[in-house]
Amino acid sequence: MPTRLLLVDDHEVVxxxxxxxxxxxxxxxxxxxAATGQEALAAVAKHRxxxxxxxxxxxxxxxxxxxxxxxxxxxxxxxVALTIHEDEQYFxxxxxxxxxxxxxxxxxxxxxxxxxxxxxxxxxxxYPSLAKLLVAGYLEGEGGTRSQRxxxxxxxxxVLERVADGRTNCEIGLxxxxxxxxVARHRENIMRKLNLHSRTELVKYAIRRGIIQP
Numbered sequence: 219m220p221t222r223l224l225l226v227d228d229h230e231v232v233x234x235x236x237x238x239x240x241x242x243x244x245x246x247x248x249x250x251x252a253a254t255g256q257e258a259l260a261a262v263a264k265h266r267x268x269x270x271x272x273x274x275x276x277x278x279x280x281x282x283x284x285x286x287x288x289x290x291x292x293x294x295x296x297x298v299a300l301t302i303h304e305d306e307q308y309f310x311x312x313x314x315x316x317x318x319x320x321x322x323x324x325x326x327x328x329x330x331x332x333x334x335x336x337x338x339x340x341x342x343x344x345y346p347s348l349a350k351l352l353v354a355g356y357l358e359g360e361g362g363t364r365s366q367r368x369x370x371x372x373x374x375x376x377v378l379e380r381v382a383d384g385r386t387n388c389e390i391g392l393x394x395x396x397x398x399x400x401v402a403r404h405r406e407n408i409m410r411k412l413n414l415h416s417r418t419e420l421v422k423y424a425i426r427r428g429i430i431q432p
Contacts, residue, residue, distance in 0.1 A: 221268045222266075223246060223334065224249060224252065225240075226271065226276070227271075228275070228277050236300075237251075254278045269296045272297050272298065272299055285315040296319075296338065297319070298317065298337050299321065301323060304322050318337040319333035321333050325345055374407055
C-alpha cells in the first residue's frame with residue numbers, strides 16, 4: 219500500500235512542484251492538498267492521510283498550531299515539516315507539536331522523500347544540520363548544570379554526537395570499537411542522566427520520543 223499524503227502549503231507553485239516530485243514515486247499517493255490550516259484540518263478529518271507534509275507559514279494559523287490540532291484529530295498521523303525556517307525557535311516548537319520530520323525547503327528532493335518514508339514507518343527524520351541543534355542544546359546546558367546532576371562520560375558524549383549524525387548502533391560500535399549492545403547501554407545512560415532544564419529538557423524529551431535516533 220502506498221503512503222497516503224496530504225500536502226499543506228499556501229503557495230500553489232510549491233504544491234505543484236511537490237506534486238510533480240512525489241507523484242512519480244510508486245510508494246506515494248497524494249490524497250489531498252491544502253493552502254490553509256483550516257483546509258488542512260478538514261482534509262485530515264476527511265481523508266485520514268498517513269503523512270502530512272506541513273509548511274510552517276500558513277495564512278490563518280501557524281503550521282505548528284496546525285500540527286498540534288492534526289495530532290488531536292488522529293495521533294497516528296505523522297507530520298513532516300517542510301519550511302524555509304531553519305532557526306531554533308521554529309525547529310523546537312515543531313518537534314514539540316509532534317512532527318516526525320523537519321526538512322528545509324532548500325534541501326534536495328531526496329531528503330524530503332527520505333523524511334516521508336521514515337515518518338510512514340513510524341520513525342523520525344531530521345535534516346542533519348538541524349539534528350545537531352539538539353546536541354548543541356544539550357552540550358550548552360551541561361556546562362551550566364553539571365553540579366545538579368551526573369555529567370556524561372566522554373564515551374557517552376561520543377555516542378550522543380554520533381547518534382545525532384544519524385548513525386546506527388552498529389556503525390557507532392564499529393567506529394568506537396564497542397559492541398552494538400554497549401552503544402545501546404550508553405544511550406540508556408544518556409537518557410537517565412539528562413536533567414530537566416530548558417533546552418536540555420527538550421533534548422531528553424527528544425531522545426525519549428525517538429527524535430534522536432538512527
